[in-house]
Amino acid sequence: MNNNLHIYNTLTRTKEKFEPINAPHVGMYVCGPTVYGDAHLGHARPAITFDIVFRYLKHLDLKVRYVRNITDVGHLENDADEGEDKIAKKAILESLEPMEIVKYYTDRYHRNMDQLNVLHPSIEPTASGHIIEQIELIKTILDNGYAYESEGSVYFDVEKYSKDYDYGKLSGRKLEDLLENTRVLAGQAEKKNSFDFALWKKTDPRHLMHWPSPWSEGYPGWHLECSAMGAKYLGETFDIHGGGMDLLFPHHESEIAQSNACRGHDPVKYWMHNNMITIDGQKMGKSLNNFITLDEFFSGDQELLEKPYSPMTIRFFILQAHYRSTVDFSNEALHAAEKGMKKLFNTIELLDKIVPSEKSSIEVEHFEKKFYEAMDDDFNTPIAISHLFDLSKLVNQVNDGKETLSDIDLEFVKNLYDVFVFDVLGLVNEEEKGDDQLVGQLMDTILNLRKDAKLNKDWSTADKIRDELGKLNIKIKDTKDGAEWSQ
């Protein structure tokens, strides 16, 4: 397929035509979760954003290798003092093995992702499984003179690096500014400059996770894992690197620096960053302690939630905003997403009932074109979805006899929804009737009894059946062609 995809590249701050380095192969790396807590709504954003990228690239017949890491080693919590490892810290508090926690939260993360219908990445490497690669990387950077050892730890020499390369090219930061702004902070005696970041950190007695290295018993710096694993599985230069905007600096900036210090060139062609989800206008995040976990959304068991919201409602809600915009959480907005998505699926179900006409009064190819235009324009899912709604309105009018669709066009529309809604947008109709045959037959029997009652104008019986089924969470819809039910 001929692609006309344009991607907004954070590196150049412009939309660029997407030209894979080794077409039809595409390498994509996305920063995954740190597994020391349950996934919240904020984690769903990049997962779904890059799931769409993954799905759409595959739809364009590109061969994508999608790598999403699991950070299980932990980040430096505070460069200024002991540099605590987050995962280890929680382990002490809970008296569990660190790897026990990692396993527990990784499993829960995977379950949430499955619920959101996020496709599994091609490779999901862990930081702890690539300590050797990270140590090799540090050695090379040391050999190339862009790092120095200090008291058993190794730091990246940003000032030295800046003489040969542009530190700040991604985030737009200038070294002088960094210097001014960080100089005030507490004395970090080990480092030459406050903005130098750790490549290897010597462990302290409170740490549970540490590994031997030429410099000390310790653990790798946070930015290193992505450099090591990206290069290992996607090559020294690959196509797309994604992550949240909050990772832009220092994480991604430092990744670029590490690659250059090591290999003399940038690691990535297109940098993509999703924006944040806000709550009351503020970023939803761990540090602000204002997050709602995905499980809480699904169960509705959280004081801020008026009701449970299904995984697909969350997915649709996120897709209704462009990935580079912030999206504000509210019950009203989620409710709107829920209703809107339902409307879309009603149309899709309706398609099976429509009787084709001789000729079409609608030009259906138009909608296919519009959908691709929207997706090609930096994955503009809200626009793509708006076209699906427009088409939906027309399909409803066909059902009302105001518009017509030919045999061929009807199939075209069905296929269009199949491909766009299910394959590309990755939505699933959660209201699907149970495929249990017995239940179906039982429901038919019950609805027939109710039909008889209605024919006899026995409204109290008819209403009782409806109410009793309602208590079982089964909804009855009286349509022109008889009653329908759904769970």
Place this chain on the structure above:
RNA sequence: GGUACCGUGGCCGAGUGGCUAGGCGGUGGUCUGCAAAACCAUAGACGGCGGUUCGAAUCCGUCCGGUACCUCCA
């Protein structure tokens, strides 16, 4: 303080110079024994001020308000 970004109708949210965004909600209608659902129709907007232009939500200036990053964060 530095850097980047945003301010669109009751709510969410697209849109970069002229052409209906879309969804939810509201209102009116169709259908129905009633209700719900569904469907159709419809109103309402571009933070303030100034400028550029035949014409600005869209460009420029300014003011006001908000956010993110600079420390772990998706």
